[in-house]
Amino acid sequence: MTESLITMSKIEKTYKLGDNVVHALDHIDLSIEKGAFISIVGPSGSGKSTLMNMMGCLDKPDKGKYILGGSHIDQLKDRDLAEIRNQKIGFIFQNFNLLGKLSAVENVELPLLYRGVKTKDRRARALECLNMVGLKDRAAHLPNQLSGGQQQRVAIARALAGEPQILLADEPTGALDSKTSEEIMNLLTALNENGRTIVLITHDLNVARKAKRTVSIRDGKLQEGEHI
Amino acid sequence: MNVFTSIKMAGRNIRANKMRSFLTMLGIIIGVSSVIALLAIGQGSSKAVADSVNSLGTNLITVNITNTDTHFTRDDLKQVKQAVGVKSVAPVLSGRSTVRNGSTSSQVSVIGTTSSYLSIRQLSVKDGRFVSSLDDTFRQKVAVLGSELATTLFPNGSPINKDVLIDGQRYTIVGVLNSKGGSMGQNSDDAVYLPFSTSQRLLGTTYITQFYAQAENQSSVNWAMAGITRVMNQTYSSTDDYSVVNQQDVMETMSSVTSTMTMLLAGIAGISLLVGGIGIMNIMLVSVTERTKEIGIRKAIGAKRRDIMLQFLIEAAVLSMLGGLCGVGIGILAAKIYAAATGSTIVFSLQVMAAAFLFSAFVGIIFGVFPAYKASKLNPIEALRTD
Numbered sequence: 001m002t003e004s005l006i007t008m009s010k011i012e013k014t015y016k017l018g019d020n021v022v023h024a025l026d027h028i029d030l031s032i033e034k035g036a037f038i039s040i041v042g043p044s045g046s047g048k049s050t051l052m053n054m055m056g057c058l059d060k061p062d063k064g065k066y067i068l069g070g071s072h073i074d075q076l077k078d079r080d081l082a083e084i085r086n087q088k089i090g091f092i093f094q095n096f097n098l099l100g101k102l103s104a105v106e107n108v109e110l111p112l113l114y115r116g117v118k119t120k121d122r123r124a125r126a127l128e129c130l131n132m133v134g135l136k137d138r139a140a141h142l143p144n145q146l147s148g149g150q151q152q153r154v155a156i157a158r159a160l161a162g163e164p165q166i167l168l169a170d171e172p173t174g175a176l177d178s179k180t181s182e183e184i185m186n187l188l189t190a191l192n193e194n195g196r197t198i199v200l201i202t203h204d205l206n207v208a209r210k211a212k213r214t215v216s217i218r219d220g221k222l223q224e225g226e227h228i
Numbered sequence: 229m230n231v232f233t234s235i236k237m238a239g240r241n242i243r244a245n246k247m248r249s250f251l252t253m254l255g256i257i258i259g260v261s262s263v264i265a266l267l268a269i270g271q272g273s274s275k276a277v278a279d280s281v282n283s284l285g286t287n288l289i290t291v292n293i294t295n296t297d298t299h300f301t302r303d304d305l306k307q308v309k310q311a312v313g314v315k316s317v318a319p320v321l322s323g324r325s326t327v328r329n330g331s332t333s334s335q336v337s338v339i340g341t342t343s344s345y346l347s348i349r350q351l352s353v354k355d356g357r358f359v360s361s362l363d364d365t366f367r368q369k370v371a372v373l374g375s376e377l378a379t380t381l382f383p384n385g386s387p388i389n390k391d392v393l394i395d396g397q398r399y400t401i402v403g404v405l406n407s408k409g410g411s412m413g414q415n416s417d418d419a420v421y422l423p424f425s426t427s428q429r430l431l432g433t434t435y436i437t438q439f440y441a442q443a444e445n446q447s448s449v450n451w452a453m454a455g456i457t458r459v460m461n462q463t464y465s466s467t468d469d470y471s472v473v474n475q476q477d478v479m480e481t482m483s484s485v486t487s488t489m490t491m492l493l494a495g496i497a498g499i500s501l502l503v504g505g506i507g508i509m510n511i512m513l514v515s516v517t518e519r520t521k522e523i524g525i526r527k528a529i530g531a532k533r534r535d536i537m538l539q540f541l542i543e544a545a546v547l548s549m550l551g552g553l554c555g556v557g558i559g560i561l562a563a564k565i566y567a568a569a570t571g572s573t574i575v576f577s578l579q580v581m582a583a584a585f586l587f588s589a590f591v592g593i594i595f596g597v598f599p600a601y602k603a604s605k606l607n608p609i610e611a612l613r614t615d
Contacts, residue, residue, distance in 0.1 A: 058528060058608050079532055086530020097525045097612070101244055113233060114530045158529070 011064035026220035039211035090159025111162035149180035253551030255504025260555025270490035272574035295469035299435035311455025340427020356403030376417035505591035512599035524611025540600035548592020
């Protein structure tokens with residue numbers, strides 16, 4: 001058994017919608033080891049976005065323990081969470097979420113910018129990451145000059161730039177056609193084979209099956225395996 | 229993230245919305261340029277007043293008699309001359325008349341006075357002589373021309389010993405003065421000077437309503453003023469009947485007027501700067517709303533609240549400082565155009581420019597704080613969800 005990168009125990013998160021209390025996450029226990037490729041599947045409203053936000057340190061649990069790479073996330077302040085996001089997590093979003101006014105390479109530089117890396121080193125590292133996703137020749141292009149698949153690859157390069165411990169991909173193929181989706185999934189698989197830990201959140205079972213392990217979430221409760 | 233990168237990023241955002249950025253800066257530009265132009269004009273007029281007052285000499289004392297029931301006579305004036313500290317006195321009778329030479333005529337001020345006027349008003353004779361006491365005693369019909377009047381009436385050759393008609397009466401020109409320039413509404417160059425007694429006949433006045441006195445030196449001005457007041461009190465019962473002022477008083481009055489004006493102008497300009505600042509806040513708030521998604525992305529990637537705050541604050545500051553710089557340039561230009569068009573004095577002061585510029589930067593930062601704070605407080609999850 002390899003060491004555990006993510007340990008969640010008895011995570012709870014509730015929202016109030018009018019008079020109703022919604023248990024978005026209900027006693028979640030999850031452990032993800034280093035080098036894993038895990039997919040979390042569930043229909044919309046199942047709580048998978050909340051789980052993703054929790055894992056990505058954008059949100060804090062109401063109750064329970066969350067340990068990421070040795071840090072007790074549930075006890076940290078907002079300011080420290082920003083630092084954890086910057087150092088340990090690489091986000092890949094469904095809609096790419098690139099900054100439209102910045103070129104591809106500048107988008108990839110962003111995590112390093114907030115880490116205070118010098119301009120020269122930043123640029124070198126960003127180009128290296130773009131090379132990794134096969135877009136070195138598109139470095140100066142703006143996002144709207146790139147195809148959807150290329151934009152997602154830029155986003156992946158951005159997620160890689162900070163050497164995070166975990167890549168969090170939220171429906172990474174949701175806005176792409178099936179051919180480009182496959183390219184992106186192959187890229188993620190290759191990254192996993194190179195030792196990166198990937199958490200994939202999706203509602204698409206075909207995509208989920210690319211992962212080595214699948215867990216299902218429904219009504220805020222987590223189950224091992226596909227249960228949709 | 230370092231400040232230099234933030235400035236570069238702010239510059240990029242400003243360039244991305246050129247029209248909007250320009251309109252935002254316009255408030256600051258108008259504010260700063262009006263501060264600079266109006267203060268340059270205000271300080272220029274203060275300086276012009278100070279210069280003209282000083283050009284009359286600081287030993288000058290002016291006495292105006294407002295009571296016309298009790299007449300002040302030449303004998304009274306002789307007593308004034310005896311007062312301690314008074315070096316010389318000159319009665320002044322002034323009016324306006326038409327001076328004619330052949331077909332050329334000019335409407336100028338007529339000043340009837342005595343020989344001591346020349347030194348008291350610090351004038352000098354270019355050609356010929358000034359009116360003498362003999363002219364005064366014998367009511368000689370002689371005249372001395374100011375330099376401008378001399379050139380108007382006698383464009384070619386010297387006017388000395390030529391005749392002019394003043395209100396139809398013939399006068400012989402005995403002298404021409406050097407140019408002195410205008411001062412306080414009086415242009416000594418565009419005037420004709422007559423012996424006092426002659427002017428009394430011309431203007432139909434038998435008494436003295438105004439005279440100048442010269443103190444022996446600057447330190448005896450107050451002594452002289454006290455002496456003059458004592459003599460005046462012998463003739464007049466009330467101090468409301470006459471006024472005794474020295475150049476210092478005149479200068480203080482004038483400068484208090486101009487400084488009030490300047491403060492008013494600065495106040496108005498300051499208000500427009502403030503309005504400009506509110507404009508910046510308005511646009512920055514719009515910008516925060518528009519860029520909610522961007523803020524969410526940046527936060528997800530690891531931007532701290534401080535980073536977001538700094539980014540928006542620097543953008544507001546860069547915007548207002550750019551406006552401030554443009555305003556300084558336009559203000560200088562506007563003041564120069566005004567000076568060229570009206571021929572008045574303008575004074576630029578580096579302090580005013582620096583203050584206006586710094587104030588604009590300050591306004592930008594102050595009014596940028598609230599939008600920046602708002603941006604930094606955004607919840608990343610909600611911010612990411614917006615489109």
